[in-house]
Each structure stands twice: as structure tokens, then as C-alpha cells.
Amino acid sequence: MLQRFILIITTIIVWHLCISGTVAKDKKVENLDKFPPNPLEVTLPDPLLPNLPDKRELTSGELQKLKTDLDGLNQEAQVMLQGEDKKKAFEIWNRELRLRRYLGILAEVEALSRVGEIAWNENEREEVQYISQRLQVIQSEMGKQKSTDLQLWQSLGNAYQKIRLPKLGISVYEQILILVKQQQDSSGEIETLKNIGELHLSWFDYPQAANTYEKLLNLAINQGDRTNELAYLQQLAYIYAQGKQPQAAIDILNKLAQIYTSQQNLMPIPALKLAIAANYESLAQENPNLKQQAFDNYQQAYTTAWQSEQYAKAAEALEKLIAFYRSQKQIDAALQTSQILMETQTLANNSYGLMSAYDQIGEIYLERREYSQALTAFEKGLAIAQQLKYQEAYFTKRIEKLKTEVKM
Known part of the structure; x- marks a missing residue:
């Protein structure tokens, strides 16, 4: 009986072990399915590669044949993508990318950049991740080797841009910046800084x-490059506006205004003065003393615009001046300015603006309790509204309400 009992217990233990082993095996398979290996790192024999005993390097002839074959794979993948077999297309591209490394790092990075852009456009996030991982491995190796291959670094930076990884791209371009400075390559320095600036903007990192x-x-000022100086000032004005830095924006906009004034070019001045005034208005929320600066710049914007016949x-x-006068309870000044606004909108051939001006004049007359004049203004506004539909x-409602209130 004892032996039979031991046999039963042993059988049960073995059965449990088998079941546990099967479950564990199934879990491993499940995990592999859930986290598949990067297909670009899988080392598989490939019929496009010749036999390489002792891991010898490919001859120039073999390299040329491989390049031709890989170009063929790229074309085949393109055909598959156009035929809407996306899965098969990227399987072919992954095979191509695995083999491209035999042609050298530059050739591989350029191919990764090309396929990465396609993957991004096709919303193939997993494929983009595979390519990103491979690019980072290459970058790490280049860093360890202290590579000074400028073309390779630039290709790597471009690849990161294609797959929308600005932070990694910036790290590459910062390395490029070190190299071009060492080579005293001023044009290379400028181009690299532009790339860095664009990447920061793509990440909305305004500072x-x-x-x-x-x-x-x-750099532009030191080189006497007035064209690019203006371009960079305009870009900075945009950046400081987006970054909610009104004082910095004012400083840049004033520099632009000074340059255009020195060139006797009045055309850009009104827009600049309007932007300066708007920034002063923003600052005036905390420092009311700056309201006068806003007012002065709106006046300068109007004067210059009138001189240059920019009626809009x-x-x-x-x-803006009318709004300022009304906020300061200077109703007479607001009314006089509104009359000038009507003339200006007429010259600008802006019917919508003229209609709005009559509405504003009606509001001002209401503030002065001059109801008949307000009614006349609203009726003129209605006449234009009917033309514009x-x-x-x-x-109509404003007029009816006003007539009712006057009767009372």
C-alpha cells in the first residue's frame, strides 16, 4: 500500500512539473510574440551574400553586385507599398537595411533615413522605432570612435529629422557644430545652427x-550680412511672440524698424509699429505706465501707414486708438478718430470695415446720450449690411431697440 501511495504521489508531482513546464514555455512564446526582436538586428544567412569564410570583406565587385541587388529590393518594396501590401513592403525594406551595412555605415544611414521617412509617412510606428534604435546604436559607436566624418554625422542628423526625433537630431548637430568650428568653416557653422534652430522650433522650445x-x-552682424540679419531678426520676433516674451519682442521689432527706416523703406514700418504697440499693451497689464508707449506706437503706425498709402x-x-480713447473716457477724441477711420476705410475700399466703423460711431454717440446721431450711424451701418447681406x-435690432428707448 505504501509503495502504491508513493507511486501516486510521484505521478502527481511529475504531472504538475510537465504542466508547469508547458505553461512556462507557452509564456515564453507569448512574450516573444509580444516583444519581437528588432528585425534590423537579426543575423540571418541571406542568398544575396556570397560565402564569406573567415568573415572576409567583400571584394569591390561583390560590393557593386550587392548594391545593385539592394537597389532592386528597394524598388520591389516600393511596388509592394503601391499595391497596398504594406507588411510585405517593410519586410523587404528590413531585409535591404540589414544588408546595407555591408556597404558601409554611410550607405546604411542613408538607407535608414530613406525608409524611416516612408515609415513615418505611412504611420508605421513600430518600424520607426526599429530604425531609431539602429540609428542610436550607430551614433553610440561613432561617439566611442570619436568620429570626425562630417558627412556621416550630417547624414545621421538628417535621418533623425526624417523620423521626427528632434532631441536626438539636436545632439548630432551639436557634435557637427564642434567639428565645423574646429575646421573654421563659417558657412558650415551657419547651416548647422539653422538646423538646430529649426529642430528647437519643431519641439516648441522657444527659449x-x-x-x-x-x-x-x-554671426550675420559680424559678417556684415544685412540680408540674413533681417531674416534672423524677423525669426526672433516670431519666436519671442510665440514664447510670450513681449519685452524681448519689442527690442527686436525696434531693431527691425531702425534698419528699415535707415533704408528709407516705410512699407514694413506700420506692421512693426502695430506689433510693438500690442506688446506694450501686454506689458501694460502689469505696468499701466506703459499704456502711453502702446498709444504712441499706434499713432506712429497710423501716420506711417497713411503716408505709404497702406489704408488697411x-x-x-x-x-486701436479709438479703443484706447474709449478706455480712457476720452469720448470726443474717440469720435473724431472714428470719423477719420470712416474716411480711411472708404479709401481702403473696405465695406466691412466701414460698416464696423458706423457701428462703433453709433456706440460712441450712445455713450454721449446723443440718440439721434447714434440712430443715424446705425442706419448707415444697416444700409451697408444690406448690400453685403x-x-x-x-x-435692425439695434435700430428697433434704440427707437423704442427714445420713445420711452
Whole structure:
């Protein structure tokens, strides 16, 4: 009986072990399916490769044949993609990319960049990840070897840009910047800084973007490059505006205005003055004393716009001045400026603007309790609204309400 009992227990233990082993094996298979290896790192024999005893290098003839074969694989993958067999297309491309490394690192990086861009455009996130991992391995090896191959670094940076990895791209371009500075290559330095600036902007990192374009601006000033100086100032004005840095934006916009004024080019001045005034208005929320600076710049914007016959810009400045007068309870000044606005909108041939001006004048007369004049303004606004078939109901209601209130 004892022996039989031992046999039963032993059988049960063996059965449990078998079951556990099967479950563990199944879990391993499941994990492999869940986290497949990077296909670019899989080392498999390939019929396109000749026999390589003792891991010898390929001859020039073998390399040329391999390059031709790989170009054929690329074309085959393109055909598959056009035929909407995306899975098969990227299987072929992965095979091509595995074999491209036999042609050298530069050839491999260029191929990774090409396929990476396609993967990104096709929303193949997993494929982009595989390519990113391989690029980072290459970058790590280049760093360890302290590579000074500028073409290779540039190709790597371009590859990161193609798969939208700005932070990794910046790290590469910073290495390039060191190399071009060592070579005293000023044009290379400028081009590299531009790439860095664009990458910071793509990441919405406005402080770092500003820092980069300030460097570019200083280089342009030192080289007497007025064209690029203006371009970098305009870019900085945009960056500081996006980064909500009104004082920095004002400084840049004033520099632009000074340059255009010295060139006797009035055309850009109204837009610059409007932007300067808007930034002063933003600062005036914390420091009310700066409201006068905003007002002065709106006046300068109007004057310059009128002189250069930019009536749309002149009207924009007048609207801001009217709002300023009304906020300061200077109703007479607001009304006088509104009359000028009407003339300006007429010259600008802006019916919508003229309609809006009549609406504004009506509001100002209401503030002065001059109801008949307000009614006349709203009726003129309605006449234009009827021509435009726009906001007719709005003016009709204003007129009806005003007539009712006057009767009371």
C-alpha cells in the first residue's frame, strides 16, 4: 500500500512539473510574440551574400553586385507599398537595411533615413522605432570612435529629422557644430545652427530656439550680412511672440524698424509699429505706465501707414486708438478718430470695415446720450449690411431697440 501511495504521489508531482513546464514555455512564446526582436538586428544567412569564410570583406565587385541587388529590393518594396501590401513592403525594406551595412555605415544611414521617412509617412510606428534604435546604436559607436566624418554625422542628423526625433537630431548637430568650428568653416557653422534652430522650433522650445537665432544674428552682424540679419531678426520676433516674451519682442521689432527706416523703406514700418504697440499693451497689464508707449506706437503706425498709402494698416491702427480713447473716457477724441477711420476705410475700399466703423460711431454717440446721431450711424451701418447681406439682423435690432428707448 505504501509503495502504491508513493507511486501516486510521484505521478502527481511529475504531472504538475510537465504542466508547469508547458505553461512556462507557452509564456515564453507569448512574450516573444509580444516583444519581437528588432528585425534590423537579426543575423540571418541571406542568398544575396556570397560565402564569406573567415568573415572576409567583400571584394569591390561583390560590393557593386550587392548594391545593385539592394537597389532592386528597394524598388520591389516600393511596388509592394503601391499595391497596398504594406507588411510585405517593410519586410523587404528590413531585409535591404540589414544588408546595407555591408556597404558601409554611410550607405546604411542613408538607407535608414530613406525608409524611416516612408515609415513615418505611412504611420508605421513600430518600424520607426526599429530604425531609431539602429540609428542610436550607430551614433553610440561613432561617439566611442570619436568620429570626425562630417558627412556621416550630417547624414545621421538628417535621418533623425526624417523620423521626427528632434532631441536626438539636436545632439548630432551639436557634435557637427564642434567639428565645423574646429575646421573654421563659417558657412558650415551657419547651416548647422539653422538646423538646430529649426529642430528647437519643431519641439516648441522657444527659449533654446531664441538662443540659437541670437547666435546666427551675431554671426550675420559680424559678417556684415544685412540680408540674413533681417531674416534672423524677423525669426526672433516670431519666436519671442510665440514664447510670450513681449519685452524681448519689442527690442527686436525696434531693431527691425531702425534698419528699415535707415533704408528709407516705410512699407514694413506700420506692421512693426502695430506689433510693438500690442506688446506694450501686454506689458501694460502689469505696468499701466506703459499704456502711453502702446498709444504712441499706434499713432506712429497710423501716420506711417497713411503716408505709404497702406489704408488697411492705417485703419487697424485707428481702431486701436479709438479703443484706447474709449478706455480712457476720452469720448470726443474717440469720435473724431472714428470719423477719420470712416474716411480711411472708404479709401481702403473696405465695406466691412466701414460698416464696423458706423457701428462703433453709433456706440460712441450712445455713450454721449446723443440718440439721434447714434440712430443715424446705425442706419448707415444697416444700409451697408444690406448690400453685403451680412449682419442685417444685428443692425435692425439695434435700430428697433434704440427707437423704442427714445420713445420711452
